[in-house]
Amino acid sequence: MEDRPSQDEPQGVKTLVSFYSHYLWNRFFTFLPSSNSNVIGKIFNFSRQTARASSRRRRPCLPLPLPSYSPESSLVVKEASVVYEVLEDIMGHILVNLHNVEKNLRFWQSRAESSNSRKLCFMIFERGPRAFIYGTVQLVQECIADGPSVHHLCQSASAYISERLDVLTTLRRVLATFLAEVYMEVDRCGEELVKDPEKSFPSLLVTINSLFSNLEASIGHLHAIRRADSSVDGSYSFPLLFETLPEVNQEGSQWTECEIADAINLVNKNIQKLGSYLSIIVAKHQKPKKVTQYWIPYTCGAVGLSVCSMWLLRHSRLMGSPDIDNWIRDAKDSTVSFFNEHVEQPLLSIRDELFDTFRKRHKGVMEIEEVQLTANSLHRMLLAFSEQTKGQKFPENASDQEMLEIVMARYEKELMHPIQNLLSGELARALLIQVQKLKLDIETAMLELDQILKANEINFAILAALPAFFLSIILLMLVRAWFKQDTKAEGRGRIARRQRRLLLVEVEKRILQYQTFVDQGLEKESQCMFGLVLYSLDRLFHAVERHAKSTGEWQSLRQDIIDLGKPGLQTTYKLVVTSRMERVYECLLPSLKQR
Numbered sequence: 001m002e003d004r005p006s007q008d009e010p011q012g013v014k015t016l017v018s019f020y021s022h023y024l025w026n027r028f029f030t031f032l033p034s035s036n037s038n039v040i041g042k043i044f045n046f047s048r049q050t051a052r053a054s055s056r057r058r059r060p061c062l063p064l065p066l067p068s069y070s071p072e073s074s075l076v077v078k079e080a081s082v083v084y085e086v087l088e089d090i091m092g093h094i095l096v097n098l099h100n101v102e103k104n105l106r107f108w109q110s111r112a113e114s115s116n117s118r119k120l121c122f123m124i125f126e127r128g129p130r131a132f133i134y135g136t137v138q139l140v141q142e143c144i145a146d147g148p149s150v151h152h153l154c155q156s157a158s159a160y161i162s163e164r165l166d167v168l169t170t171l172r173r174v175l176a177t178f179l180a181e182v183y184m185e186v187d188r189c190g191e192e193l194v195k196d197p198e199k200s201f202p203s204l205l206v207t208i209n210s211l212f213s214n215l216e217a218s219i220g221h222l223h224a225i226r227r228a229d230s231s232v233d234g235s236y237s238f239p240l241l242f243e244t245l246p247e248v249n250q251e252g253s254q255w256t257e258c259e260i261a262d263a264i265n266l267v268n269k270n271i272q273k274l275g276s277y278l279s280i281i282v283a284k285h286q287k288p289k290k291v292t293q294y295w296i297p298y299t300c301g302a303v304g305l306s307v308c309s310m311w312l313l314r315h316s317r318l319m320g321s322p323d324i325d326n327w328i329r330d331a332k333d334s335t336v337s338f339f340n341e342h343v344e345q346p347l348l349s350i351r352d353e354l355f356d357t358f359r360k361r362h363k364g365v366m367e368i369e370e371v372q373l374t375a376n377s378l379h380r381m382l383l384a385f386s387e388q389t390k391g392q393k394f395p396e397n398a399s400d401q402e403m404l405e406i407v408m409a410r411y412e413k414e415l416m417h418p419i420q421n422l423l424s425g426e427l428a429r430a431l432l433i434q435v436q437k438l439k440l441d442i443e444t445a446m447l448e449l450d451q452i453l454k455a456n457e458i459n460f461a462i463l464a465a466l467p468a469f470f471l472s473i474i475l476l477m478l479v480r481a482w483f484k485q486d487t488k489a490e491g492r493g494r495i496a497r498r499q500r501r502l503l504l505v506e507v508e509k510r511i512l513q514y515q516t517f518v519d520q521g522l523e524k525e526s527q528c529m530f531g532l533v534l535y536s537l538d539r540l541f542h543a544v545e546r547h548a549k550s551t552g553e554w555q556s557l558r559q560d561i562i563d564l565g566k567p568g569l570q571t572t573y574k575l576v577v578t579s580r581m582e583r584v585y586e587c588l589l590p591s592l593k594q595r
Contacts, residue, residue, distance in 0.1 A: 061092040062538040063558070065187040065566050067194055086201075086264065087186055090208065091179065093271045095538050097278045098175045102535065105168040107287035112161050119157040126293045164285040167222070171278070174218045176531025177524065181211050183534055184567050205263040209245045212270050216242045219277070240277045242270045338468070346465035371443045378436045382407060385429060407433050489543035494591040496543075501588055503540045507564060508578045510536055515571040530567065537565050547587035557585050 064087055111122055124135035135153070142152055185207050186193070192200035219240045243266050291298060315323035382403035387394050389410050394403070407430055414427040489499040510533045517526035541561050548554040560577050563569060582588055 061088055061095050062534060062541050062565060063562050064088060064091070064190075065183065065562065066190045086267075087182075087204075090182060090267065090271060093275055094175060094179045094182070095535060097275060097282075098172065098179065098531075098535050099539070100278070100282055101168055101171050101175065104282060104286045105165070105172060108161055108164045108168065112158075112165060116154040116157075119161065120153055123153065123157040123160065125296060127288055128292045128295055132296075167281070167285050170222050171219075171281070172532075173528045174215065174222070175278075176528045176535065177218070178211060178215045178531070179534055180527045180531035181214075182208065183531075183565070185211070187567055202260055202263065205260070205267065206245065208267060209263070212242045212267075213244065215274070216240055240273065242273060342465055342468040346462065349464075368447065371440070371447055374436070374440045374443055378433070378440050381433050381436060385410075385426070385433060389426070404437070489539070490546060492547075497587070497589075497591055500540070500543050501582065501590065503536060503543055504578060504582055504588060507533065507536045507540060508575065511564070511571060511574050511578070534565055537561055544585070544587045548585065551586050553585050553587070557581065557587075 064084060066084065111119065114122075124132055124139070127135075139153060185204065189200055189204055193204070245263055245266060312324065313319060315321045317325070379400055382400055383394055383396075383398060386398070386403040386406045389406055410426055411430040411434075414430060418427060489496055489503060510529055514526055514529040514533055517529055541558075544557060545554065548557045560581055563577055564574050
C-alpha cells in the first residue's frame, strides 16, 4: 500500500503539466486580434487539430434536425456550420458503432431462429478448427456416456447464442437511447443554435456531458451484471469511465474560450473512449469471420490447390518435363482454331454475303439464262416433233405440256415395234426429247437448290458463330455482376432495389412501434425505438443518395427522410410520407420485371 503514491505521482505530474500547457496555449490565442463572434470557429479549429487529428474519416451521417438559417449574416452561417460539424461528429460515431452492433446482432438472431441441427452444425463446423476438435470430442463423450443424444450440446449452443444476443441487444438499446437523446436535444434547441450559436452551444455541451454520464451508468450496469456469469473471457475486464466537465459557469454566455475548448476536447475524448470500449466488447461477441465460418471448404481448397501445384510442378520444366509446354501449345492451337471457325470465318461469310450481293446476283442471272436456253431448245424440239407427227402448223406459244403429251403418245405407239421403229421410226427422236426434258428438270432443281443455299448463307454463318456468341454473353454477365455488386442496398440491380424497399419497410415498422410505446407511456422503450428509427433512416439515406442524385430526386427525397426523423411530427404524417416515397421515387420503386 505504501508504494501506490509513488507510482501515481509521475502520472499526476504529467496530467498537471498537460493541463497547464493546454491552458496557456488557449490563453495565447485570446491575445490574437479577432472578433468575439468568431470564437467558436477558432476554438473548434484548435480542438479538431488536438483531439481529432488521428480520427479516421467517416461518411456523412443523417442530417441534423436544424431549421434553415437565414443568409443575412455570413458570419452566423459560418459559426452555425462549425456547430453542425461538432454535432455531426458525435452522431456519426454513435451511428457507426450502432451499425456494428446491429449487423452482429442480426447474425446471432438468425442463428437463434434456426433448428437445433443447424445450431449444432454451427457450433462444431463454423467456429474454427479448435471448436471443431472440442465439439467433436464433446459429442463423442456424450454419445458414450448417454447414448446417441445431442440434447446437452444443443442446450450449450443455445446458451452460447443467447449470451451474445443479450449483450448485443443491451448495447443496441443503450446506444439507440443515447442517439435519440442527442437528436431530440438538438431538435429542441435548434432555433437557438441557428440564431445565436455562441450563446447556445455551451449549454448544449453541458447537456451532452450529462447524456454521456447516463450512458456510462447504463453500460456500467451491463458491466456489473455480465461480469460474473459471462462465458466470454476478458469481455468485462474493465468498466467504461467517461471524463466529466469541471464545475464551470452554467450560463453559456459566461463561458470563456478556454472552457469551451476544454469541453469540446472532453466530448471528443469521450467519443474515442466509447468507440474503443465498444470495439473491444463487440469483438468478443461478434459473428465469426467468413474465413472462420467456411474454414473447412477453405482448407479443402487449400489442400486441393497444394496437390494441384505439386502435380503442375511435376509436369513443368523445373522437373524436366515438357508436358505443360505441350498443353499450352495445344490450348493455344485449340483457341485459335475455335476463333477461326466460330468467330472469324462466320463474320467473313456474313460480310461477303452483305457486301458482295451484286456479284452473286450477276452470277445467278447467268445460271438462269443457261436454264432458259435449255428450255427454249426443248420447246423447239417439241414443236418440230408435234408438227411433223400431226401434219399441221402449231403456234409458237403452244404449251410444252400439250406437245409433250403428243410425244409420249407417239413414244408408246413406237414401243410396239422397238427394233424396227428405232431404225426407221420416231422412237429415237422421242428418246432424245425425253433426255432434253430430264436435263431441263435437273438444271431447274439445281438452280432452286443453289438459290436456297445462297439465301441461307447468313443463317449458316450465324449458327457457326453461336458458340462464341454465348461465351461472350456469359463473360459479359459475369463482368456486369462483378461491377454492379448487387448484394448491397447501394447497388443498381434488383437485389439492391429490393433491399432499399425493405429498409423503407423497416423505417415504417419502427415508426409504428415508437408510436405504440409512446401511447403506452413507456418512455425508455420509446426513446430506444426512436434511436432505431434514426439508425434505419441513416442507412436509407446512404442507400438512396447516389441513385436519387442521378435522377434529380435527391432534394425532395432528402427532405422527406429528414421529416421522418423529426420528433415533433405526427405519426400519421410520417406514414403518409413513407407511402409517398414508396410510390413516387424511382430508386424505391419495384423492379420492372416484378411489376
